[in-house]
Amino acid sequence: xxxxxxxxxxxxxxxxxxxxxxxxxxxxxxxxxxxxxxxxxxxxxxxxxxxxxxxxxxxxxxxxxxxxxxxxxxxxxxxxxxxxxxxxxxxxxxxxxxxxxxxxxxxxxxxx
Amino acid sequence: xxxxxxxxxxxxxxxxxxxxxxxxxxxxxxxxxxxxxxxxxxxxxxxxxxxxxxxxxxxxxxxxxxxxxxxxxxxxxxxxxxxxxxxxxxxxxxxxxxxxxxxxxxxxxxxxx
Numbered sequence: 001x002x003x004x005x006x007x008x009x010x011x012x013x014x015x016x017x018x019x020x021x022x023x024x025x026x027x028x029x030x031x032x033x034x035x036x037x038x039x040x041x042x043x044x045x046x047x048x049x050x051x052x053x054x055x056x057x058x059x060x061x062x063x064x065x066x067x068x069x070x071x072x073x074x075x076x077x078x079x080x081x082x083x084x085x086x087x088x089x090x091x092x093x094x095x096x097x098x099x100x101x102x103x104x105x106x107x108x109x110x111x112x
Numbered sequence: 113x114x115x116x117x118x119x120x121x122x123x124x125x126x127x128x129x130x131x132x133x134x135x136x137x138x139x140x141x142x143x144x145x146x147x148x149x150x151x152x153x154x155x156x157x158x159x160x161x162x163x164x165x166x167x168x169x170x171x172x173x174x175x176x177x178x179x180x181x182x183x184x185x186x187x188x189x190x191x192x193x194x195x196x197x198x199x200x201x202x203x204x205x206x207x208x209x210x211x212x213x214x215x216x217x218x219x220x221x222x223x224x225x
Contacts, residue, residue: 033213035215040121040217042215042218043156043203043218045212045214050210056212100146100161101156105154106155
C-alpha cells in the first residue's frame, strides 16, 4: 500500500510569492490534515479536510488556504510568502477523521 | 497556549539504559494520547497510543504510562538502542467529536552507543 505522497519535497521561494503544495493520501483514506513544523514549535495544525469539506482550521492567517478534491487529494496554498513561513509542511491522512494519522515526508519550504 | 507540553527539548541516554520521555497536558477533555517518532527528512510515524480508560499500554520495548490526575504521560523505552535516536512527539485529542490532534513541541532523544 503506497504511503502519503507530498510534492514537491523541497522548494525555495522569495517573499511575496505564493506556493502550492500537494498531498496524495493513502488509498481509501478520506481525511487529510496539514501541519506546519518549525524548529522549537513542534507540529502546528493548519487544517483538516474530510470528503472535500474543511472540518477544522488552525490558528493561521488567511494567507494559508487549502482544498480537497473528490479523489481525496489535497492542496494547500500560501500567498504573499513571509520569511517566517519557512518550515516543513506535513500532510497526514487517515481513514476517518478521528483515526490514526499517517504522515508524508513533508515539503520543505524556504522563503528568502 | 500550549495544551500539550514536552518540557525537555532533548535527552541523551546510554545504549541499553531506559529512556523516559515526559508529556504534560492541560486540556481535561483530552482522553486519547499518542506518541509519534520522527527521523530527519522523514514524516512522523505512529509509535504507541493510550486511551484514558487505561493507565498503561505496552508494545515491545515501548511502554506509555498515563496519570490522569496529574495530566501527565510518559514514554519508556527499554532497552534504548541507537536506532531510537529521533524526535518524539506527544499528541492528544478528545475521543469524541471531530477535533484534530494537538502535538507537543517534541523531545530529541539521542541514544549513545
